[in-house]
Structures are given as structure tokens and as C-alpha cells.
Amino acid sequence: MKYLFVLLLAGLTAGAQIKKEELNLMPWPQTVAVNEGIFTLKRDFKVNIVGNPNPRIFGGVTRFLRRLDGRTGMFFEQGFISRLNEVPTAQLQINCTKSGKIGLYEDESYHLDIKQNQITINAVSDLGALHGLETLLQMLQNTSTSFYFPAAQISDFPRFTWRGLMIDAARHFQPIDVIKRNIDGLAAMKMNVFHWHLVDDQGWRIEMKKHPKLIELASDGLYYTQEEIKNIVKYADERGILIVPEIDVPGHGSAILTAYPEIGSKVITLKGGTAENNIQGSAIATYGIERNAGIFSPTLDPSNPKTYQLLSEIFDEVCPLFPGAYFHIGGDENEGKDWDANPKIQEFKKKNKLATNHELQTYFTMQLVPMLKKHGKQLMGWEEIMTKNMSKDAIIHSWRGPNEGMVAGQSLVDAVKKGYKTVLSNGYYIDLMYPVGSHYLNDPMPKDATLTADEKARILGGEATMWSELATASTIDSRIWPRTAAIAERLWSAEEVTDLASMRKRLDVISFRLEELGLTHIRNKAVILRNIANNQNIKSLNEFTNVCEPLKGYTRNKGGTEYQMYSPFTLFADACTSDAKDALGFDAVVNQYLAGKTPENKAKVTAYLNKWIAVNKGLIELSANAPLVQPILPLSKKLNDASQALLLVLDNKSTLKKDDLKRIIEDCNTKEDADVELAVYESLKKLI
Amino acid sequence: MKYLFVLLLAGLTAGAQIKKEELNLMPWPQTVAVNEGIFTLKRDFKVNIVGNPNPRIFGGVTRFLRRLDGRTGMFFEQGFISRLNEVPTAQLQINCTKSGKIGLYEDESYHLDIKQNQITINAVSDLGALHGLETLLQMLQNTSTSFYFPAAQISDFPRFTWRGLMIDAARHFQPIDVIKRNIDGLAAMKMNVFHWHLVDDQGWRIEMKKHPKLIELASDGLYYTQEEIKNIVKYADERGILIVPEIDVPGHGSAILTAYPEIGSKVITLKGGTAENNIQGSAIATYGIERNAGIFSPTLDPSNPKTYQLLSEIFDEVCPLFPGAYFHIGGDENEGKDWDANPKIQEFKKKNKLATNHELQTYFTMQLVPMLKKHGKQLMGWEEIMTKNMSKDAIIHSWRGPNEGMVAGQSLVDAVKKGYKTVLSNGYYIDLMYPVGSHYLNDPMPKDATLTADEKARILGGEATMWSELATASTIDSRIWPRTAAIAERLWSAEEVTDLASMRKRLDVISFRLEELGLTHIRNKAVILRNIANNQNIKSLNEFTNVCEPLKGYTRNKGGTEYQMYSPFTLFADACTSDAKDALGFDAVVNQYLAGKTPENKAKVTAYLNKWIAVNKGLIELSANAPLVQPILPLSKKLNDASQALLLVLDNKSTLKKDDLKRIIEDCNTKEDADVELAVYESLKKLI
Secondary structure: OHHHHHHHHHHHHHHHOOOHHHOOOOOOOOEEEEEEEEEEOOOOOOEEEEEOOOOHHHHHHHHHHHHHHHHHOOOOOOOOOOOOOOOOOOOEEEEEEEOOOOOOOOOOOEEEEEOOOOEEEEEEEHHHHHHHHHHHHHOOEEOOOOEEEEEEEEEEOOOOOEEEEEEEOOOOOOOHHHHHHHHHHHHHOOOOEEEEEEEEOOEEOEOOOOOOHHHHHHOOOOOEOHHHHHHHHHHHHHOOOEEEEEEOOOOOOHHHHHHOHHHEOOEEEEEEEOOOOEEEEEEEOOOOOOOOOOOOOOOEOOOOHHHHHHHHHHHHHHHHHOOOOEEEOOOOOOOOHHHHOOHHHHHHHHHOOOOOHHHHHHHHHHHHHHHHHOOOOEEEEEHHHOOOOOOOOOEEEEOOOHHHOOOOOHHHHHHHHHOOEEEEOOOOEHHHOOOHHHHHOOOOOOOOOOOOHHHHHOEEEEEEEEOOOOOOOOOHHHHHOOHHHHHHHHHHOOOOOOOHHHHHHHHHHHHHHHHHHOOOOOHHHHHHHHHHOOOOOOHHHHHHHOOEEEOOOOOOOHHHOOOOOOOOOOOHHHHOOOOOHHHHHHHHHHHHHHHOOOHHHHHHHHHHHHHHHHHHHHHHHHHOOOHHHHHHHHHHHHHHHHHHHHHHHHOOOOOOOHHHHHHHHHOOOOOOOOOEEEOOHHHHHHOO | OHHHHHHHHHHHHHHHOOOHHHOOOOOOOOEEEEEEEEEEOOOOOOEEEEEOOOOHHHHHHHHHHHHHHHHHOOOOOOOOOOOOOOOOOOOEEEEEEEOOOOOOOOOOOEEEEEOOOOEEEEEEEHHHHHHHHHHHHHHOEEOOOOEEEEEEEEEEOOOOOEEEEEEEOOOOOOOHHHHHHHHHHHHHOOOOEEEEEEEEOOEEOEOOOOOOHHHHHHOOOOOEOHHHHHHHHHHHHHOOOEEEEEEEEOOOOHHHHHHOHHHEOOEEEEEEEOOOOEEEEEEEOOOOOOOOOOOOOOOEOOOOHHHHHHHHHHHHHHHHHOOOOEEEEEOOOOOOHHHHOOHHHHHHHHHOOOOOHHHHHHHHHHHHHHHHHOOOOEEEEEHHHOOOOOOOOOEEEEOOOHHHOOOOOHHHHHHHHHOOEEEEOOOOEHHHOOOHHHHHOOOOOOOOOOOOHHHHHOEEEEEEEEOOOOOOOOOHHHHHOOHHHHHHHHHHOOOOOOOHHHHHHHHHHHHHHHHHHOOOOOHHHHHHHHHHOOOOOOHHHHHHHOOEEEOOOOOOOHHHOOOOOOOOOOOHHHHOOOOOHHHHHHHHHHHHHHHOOOHHHHHHHHHHHHHHHHHHHHHHHHHOOOHHHHHHHHHHHHHHHHHHHHHHHHOOOOOOOHHHHHHHHHOOOOOOOOOEEEOOHHHHHHOO
């Protein structure tokens, strides 16, 4: 008994001497020094705020207390905090010099000092203090019976001023609660920009009082009221987040043109009469809300004064909803097909000496600059808006890469060299289901280009983009998180913080903690699997998600027509995520085994193989009463067959010819089944 | 191979010959006839609507299609439905004679006819048609590879016209998405009333433009904007749900009086001067938002004209938000302490010949009747509003029972005998965590009382009440569902539908299906357990939730002071629910074993006991790195000890004295640990 007591104490002390590398902080702060000693949390833990912060700090601290209380079950005595210097003797003292301004270039730094009996957060602005509170939450440690913060000093500030997430609420409408919980996620990850993609071919999502047709005809009833938008803007402000709205023009215009076909570029030629006396005329084309994914031709007519009148009126109504200084007008993927086919537009080009469609689009975009300036807004657009005549005030959103036939990040370098400010999204397309490591190592600061200090300063930061062709309110969180946390680290932390293993270890814990904000990236997987399993046990299905990843890039939605915006997203691929949980672990044990073929190392490999054989059996059993399991069976059979073959190989009992074995393994390298791929194929191959 | 084919066909045929009892319908329809044959679902499945329905049917059918598509993964071709007779050849034909009116006594009947190639829903109103679509969704069956509806004829209508759920958004504020998804749950269960408890001691939750103090001082910033309320009303209307708002007066007044202390009843006597020359005066008391649960004294002053002026202005602002014909004014639990102590109020009573506080309250309530009538609203109140002078137009909400020293449902009988219409909530207090069976067998129609047909007709129905002292947005769904579905059946189905086993079997499936509406009653359990487990494996914790139930009645929150409104609800008790999953199963195998002590029957019992020993071991392991597991260990140890002792007993190897064994089992009968109780105690006892 005495011995046990000593052990427990030892455990406690070990806790107190936590090493810097053991902390699960994300984004990793600029400087961290762990000291001796701990601050033990007790029920009487209280917070006091002094200085001149924005009142948003009160809500921020109240939420901090509730989250800490939820994690620890402590029943803190302090409830709602609503004024300065409420508890001068509180253990946590927060001091902010000034009210933080929502926008770029604000001082977001903080200094967190944890001592044995006192914690202080000093920050210039309350925005920095909110970041400090997030770091403090991440510092929470525990013994077997208590919670504590290790003594430490942390000084921190962001590397880039633009750390954003875009959510596409046009293709699949995303209800208010999706937006809110993701804004909470951004704040927890010290991000500061929410880019709200509100209009696209698939819908117009902003209530318009002066142009109700946009809602009546082009939203399917799925839109945000103006009051809801104001409410979200306030919610974001309270969390230190700037909202940048986007209305995508002149391309991606199906929804706008469904309501206002008269400003479309398409020409309908009417032919009639007889062969001798033929009559020709033209008519306004009609448009419909787009139901598929892809690039479509509906485009606003840049030669029509009505186009500018409507846009001006739209901006007059929409701009006041968003107090931020930036407005995104899209401008991407206009292929100009309808422009080329429209004689009136061709004539307009000639008259205005616009040699190319690109120049015509610049002409168009330049008309929007004063409309936005009138409301104190700077124009931002996808990289296509950048041409020689484009205003240098515009912010260039760099997005294209090899998939679009471009050098990754080239437009970013071009932009800063030409004097534009720019934000990087190429490499941060989280909807494409690429592994977290690829996003993490994608630095906004180009490694190869030689840039001056001024040019570098014009690289504002980056933005994760969550396009929603294949994501509904139920699945979108699992596409955004946890990978966006790794992107947040790239944008906040020092350039040399690039250790993948450390990032993955910390990301596991961060992902778990993000649940407390209501994010559904973990919990909704079981919901999808229960539906697939037809309310039977989901164990085998869940195990199988640990080796399957949704098809990457644009391959899942072949040509954009397999999934309509109203297709079911309750399928196996929707339960799977990138970075399948067992893939790395299996690869590690395979490598270990190949490096040293001990019985222990072999056992680790065979444990996986036997598990997958059992999973296949389990899935077959499930499928007897679950039609949605059927599409998965061929794939699980392939993994089963490979596993069985490899077990024999490992036991030196295989009677297969080398080529047959190869074929069995190669069968696992497939994109044919259930819109997923096996994430363990490369590792299996190593075992041949 | 031929044999397998025959077997598969047999399976299919078996599916086609589903028996009525196998259907998982809830609420059970008035008449169900299953016929031979099936309607097989295919991708080209489409719906057509004819007649004169309210346009809400279009959204209803679109949602029906998406839900069916989500369950089946069929990729139906039909997207958004927006007009009548869109696809005359569609397989599902819906015909409604007229536009349904949201409110009581509307015709909600429907007739569903499933034939091999055609399904029809005939209904007088679209409200009936929406019910029919819910039934059709519940009719969905599957083979191993396909989905189908069995041929059937169903005629259905509700037994009671008031089938409600109350959610208390005052004690714990419940965000919009909680309200919306629960309204979807109500619609799925053919319920038609959502009673929104918006004001109580703990907060005022309605944005007030003319009286902003109510929000500024009495809401902690947690309230619904008027636009949000209108939005919810519209959302409910689209789903056939009437909203009945509640502002609870004159008791439960802490929040109102925090903003308007001048209309409170409390008297502060000021004393000063000297013993010889004493000075007395009175002052207005100050009030604060209540943070605890319980019955508190802050009460509006019924003798003060300002009280009525304020209430009248409040109703003028709030009534137009709710188009429904009923307004609930609370009126419960006014103990009159502050009235008794207030000389001015005593004088007022005398002057107005009001003998008791009860008569005084009636005086008060009667002043509200014309304020509401002005807006076309009928007054509803908790049963305390009923006195001899109360208007017969008022609806009496019967809620008290033995816990309040009353005979259960007595006020209901009293009310109808006196000529009032009434709604039953006694017996439907789902926040108290009683088993589903107790609610299910609680019929609004009293069994003992002799009532005339007219009196019976005045029993409008019933309402599940979800008070939120102990429920946050994260946990409230698991308190409401699935038990409210059983209450829905009580209120809709025929009186004689009372088979508990059938209800439980169907409820399992219904509960699973409710997930598709976004309800979190299943998924959020794992979230709480992951937090308790500190991100370790939750298997043991989850197993333990299967034998633990939260303390019932008012015992968890002893005296209302253990949990404040800002306390953590992330504890083990919050992950547990009533009707612990393993309790019934274990009781069944114990009974089986006692009836026949075969090795097989014994093995079934020992499997449970061994599981609980393993669970205890698992929890101890978890607790090494999870402080929140610690409070559970004493209880799991008790179950472990009882299990070990009983294993020996079953093996005839026990060396314990009878009394010692009894004590070990009796230790399992405890409410001391972690706010839960062991649901298997009674069954364990049987094994001694």
C-alpha cells in the first residue's frame, strides 16, 4: 500500500514535469518555456479582466470558463462575466490595453504566464487575450484525479494576418448552426477570417428585400435572412473573426440569371419564315438553378448597363450587412463561351478596345470597384481577376494549380510582384480529401521565388476552401476538421514548425477537443454508419472506415454529374475521411517488420491482416439485412483476399505464383468501389 | 449455387409477406391491413401532388424524398418539388382536398394505399398528407439488396387533437437548431403542438424592441430575436405544428423583475433614526436572474396598475409573432410569500374582496384575458389558474401529481367537469427520467372518473414537458427522445394500443430513424463519454451506461442548488438515459434462469456478470488518466462485487453468509454515486 502511494505521487510529479514536446498546442506558439511547478485547478478558480478591452472579452471569458468546466466537471462558482475588475483576487488575471479591431493587421499577440498560484494573460487587444485563453485551454493537463496547468511562459503572435476558412453555402446550403460552430472552430484555432461563399450556379443565399426574385426563383427557399446574416456577423465579431462575403460574378451566374435572365450573355437566335423569305430574331435565354457540379456557361453580360445597375443595387443592399473592409466578387472560371457567341458583346469589345475576354472581364470587374468603395469595401477576387488594368487595391485570391494547368502558387508570386496583396488557397482545398500533410507543408511564402521584403509583406496569408459539391450540413464538419487546424498552424506558427509526426500527434488531441464546440466531425460518422448498417452493429463498418479514404481530387464526382445537389450523401464514402486512421499505423508496422523480421514484428502485421479478414466477414453478415453495405463488399473482399494471401506469405506457406500474388495485391489499388480507395495498398505492396 | 438462389428468393418472398406486427410504425395507425405483394423502390421513383393543398406540401414532399433517398442511397431523379401535378405519371400520388389550418380540430386523417405499382395518399388536408408520408417512411422494408414497401392499406386519424411537446428555453437557453430539429421530431411522430416556455426565473428569451431592458438585463445575451421567432413559427407551420408561446406570470418572476423591479411584490422596509425617533420607509427590492432551480418568491404585484400596463405592452409586441390561437401565461407555483408580506397588496385584496391569494391570482389572470383576446388569443395556464372566477375560455394545463401532494390528473377531471378545456402533462414529465412505460400507459382519458361525452371532448390531449434545469443544448435531445415518441403514440393511437413489448420493439427502430432529422439523442452520448474518458477508448464507459440511469424525479438536483444554470452537464449522468439498455435484457435472462436452471440459461446470466466485472476493470484502467471516471468507480465496484459474489452463488461455490451476500447486493441499491443508479439492482436481488 505504501508502495502504491509512492507510485501515485511519482505519477503526479511526472505530470508536473511535462516536457514542452508533450504539450498538445496547436497552432504551436512562437515561444514556449515550461517551468517547474503546476497550477492546480479548483472549484474556486476565477477570472478577472482589467484594462480597456472590447466587451467581447466578457463573452469570451464566460465561454472559456464553461469549456474548462465541461472538461473538468469542476462546478466553478463563477457564472456569467459582464464587467471589468469583477474579482480582483481571481487566480487568472487578464489585462488588455485596447479594444481589438476586427480586420487585418490588428495586434493579436498575447503573453501567457502560468505560475503556481497565478495565471496572467497580457495582450494589447482583447483579440490577443482570446487567443491566450485558447492556448490556456490547450495547456490543461491531468493526473488520475486532478486537473492542472503546468507552469509556463508563452509569448505568441501570428505569422500571417489572413488565416481563413471559406465555406461554400451555395452548392449545398449550410444552415446557421453549421456556420456558427465552424466559426467557433476557427476561433479555437486562432484563425481570423471566415469567407462566406454565398452565391454560385447552384443558388443565391442572401435574402434580398429590393430584389426578392433572387430568393423566390434562385434559392429553393434555402437562404439566410438579412437578420440571420447580421446575427452571424455579430457572432463572428464576438469571436474575433472577420467575415468576407462573396458574390461570384460574372461567371457562375446560373442562379442570378434564373432570376434576371435579361442580364445574361446567352443569345437565342430565332429562325422562321420560308427558305426564300427567312426571318431572324433573337430572344432572351432562360436559365435554371444548376443541379450538377462543374463549370457552366451562364455569365453576366458585361456590355449591358442593366448588369451594372443590378449589381450596384445588390451591393447597396448587401454591403451594409458586412462591416468588414473586404468584399469578394469571385471572378473565377469564366470561360466566355456565351460572350464569344454574342455579337453585341463582340461589338462592345471592339468599341472599347478590349482585345480578349480576359480584358473584357477586367473591364467588368473595374466597374465593381467604385460600387464597393462607396461602402468602404476593397474588392477581392479569385486570381482570374488579375490583368494589367486591374486596380492595385484588389486582393488576389490565388487558387489554381496543376489541376487547372497552372504552376502551383504562381499567381501568388505574380500578384505580389505586380503590387497586389494576395491570399493563398491553392494547396488548401480541403474538399478534395487530400491528406493533412499536403496542406500542412504548403507554405504561403514561396520557397523558390526571390521576393523583396515589400513583396513578401503583400502575401497576407492563406485560406482553407471548403467547396460543398459533395458536402451537406451533416458531413461538412468532417471535411473541414481536423485538417483545417493543421492549416491554421501553417498560417500562425513559425515557418520552421513542420514536423509531421508532431503535428499528427497534437492534431489527434485537438480534433477531440474541437467536439466541445458542437462540431460534428467525429460524432456524425456513427450516424452515417448506423444508417448504412440498417441499425445493426457498426463495428465492422467502422473498422473498415479506418482503412478507406474517399476518392481524392475531382474523381469522386466524375464530370460533376454523378452527384446532383439533392443526391444522398449518406454513403460509405461520406463516413470516410482523408488520413484513414489505420493507414499510417499499418505502414509503420510493415516497415518495422521489413527492417527486422522478429516474431513480435510479424505479429503486429498479422494482427492487422487478421482484423481485415474479420471485418470482411462482419460486413458480409451485415449485408444480409443492409442493402447499403453491398457496394462495399467487393472492396472488403479485395482486402480480405490480400490479407489471406499475405498471411500465407508471412508464414512461408504461400503456394501462389509471384504474379498471382501481385495481382491480388494490385486488386487493392482500385477506385472502382463505393467511391473510396484503400489507404493501405502501398503498405500491402511492400510485403510481397 | 442453385440452392443459394432459391434461398435468396425465399428471403425476398419472406420480406414480401411481412406481418402487421412486424411493422415498426409509431404512432400505431387506427387501421392497418397488410396485403400481398410489394412496391419495389427504384431510382425513377417520383411523387405527384394534386388537389388544393397548402403549399407547405411541396417542402414536405421534397424532405420526404430526401429522407427516403438518404436511407436507401437510391439517387432519386426528382429534386425540388414546387408545383401541383408536376409528374402525372408518378408512382406516388398525393391528393389533398384542402389547405390545412394550423391549430386544433383540423382534419389530420389520411388514407395510405400501397399497391404493387402505385402508392396513393388521400387526405382531406395537407396536414393529413404529411402524416401519411411519415407513415410511408416507416413502412420502408428491405431485402439484402433492395428496398420496398409492403402492399398495405392504412386509414388513420388522431385520437386527441392536442399532441404536444413543451421545451423550456428559459432555464437553459436552447438555440434555434435545437428547436428546429425537435420540431422535425414532432412532425415525424405526428405531433402537432410545440409549447415554447420562453420566460422563467432564469431568463427572458424574447427580443423586446419596446422593452429592451428585458433582454439587456434579464437574458445573459441568450435570447431569440423576433425574426428568429418568426422564422421558427414558419418552420413549424411548414411541418404542421402549432406553436404555443409561454410567458410565465405572476410567479417565476425573477427575470422580469430583474428588468422591472418596480412591479415586484417584495417590500423592503427601511429603518433608521434613533430608538426614540425611529424612521420607517420602504423601497423597491432589487432582483437578479436566478441561477438555481426551484420555486422562488419573486412575483409580480397584482395590485400595481403598472404591472398590467407592462404586460399589456409585452403582449402587444409578442402576440403578433405567433399566429396561433393560444397563449400560455404560466401561472404556476406562486406561493404568495411576497404578497403576504406586502401591506399594500393585503389592502388591495381586502378592497377587492379577494379572500385568498388564489383569488388574487385569478383577479390578476383575468386582467390578461382581454389583453390576449385583443390579439385573437385564448389564454392557457397551468392548473393553478383554475378557480371559480376563472374564464371558461381558459385552457387548463394539468400538471400536478403526488409529488406536489395532489392526486394525479385530478385537476384534469375537475377542469372538464367545470367546463374547461384541458391538456394533460402530469405523467409526461420527461425531464424527470422516468421509464418510457410509465409515460406510455398514462392516458389523458381518466379511467376512474365517470365523464359525459361533452366532458370527455374537453380533454384535448396531452403534452410532454421538457424542463431544462438539468438539460443543455447538447443533452436535451436524449431527454426528449425516444420517450416522446411513445407519448405521441399514446396521444394519437387507439386507447387499447398499450402493449409495452410491442412499443419497446418499435421504439428502438423509431429512435434510430429519428437520427436522420439531426436529433442528437444517440450521437451525443459518445461525445460526453469521450470527454469523460479523456480521449481514451470509451467501450467500458459505454457498457456501463447500459446499466446506469440518471437519478429520477427531483433527486439529482438536491434542493435545486447542486446544479446552477452554468454548471457542467458533461458528466456520466448526462450520458445516461432512462430505460438503461441492458436492464430489461438482464431481467429477462434472470427470470428465464430462475424458471429453468439449465446450463444455457445460466450462461446467459453469467455472460452479463462477467461483462460487468470486465467493465469495472476497464473503468479502473481508464481512470488512471481520466479524473472524470473517478466518481463512477465506487458504483462500478459495487456492481463488480455483486457480480463476483453471484458468479460463485451460481456455481454453488459461495462461502459468503446469506447476510453478507445480501449486503453486497444491497450496496447496489444506491443513489450515492455519480448521480446515477444501477438499473439492474432488482434483477440482481432475484438471484440471491
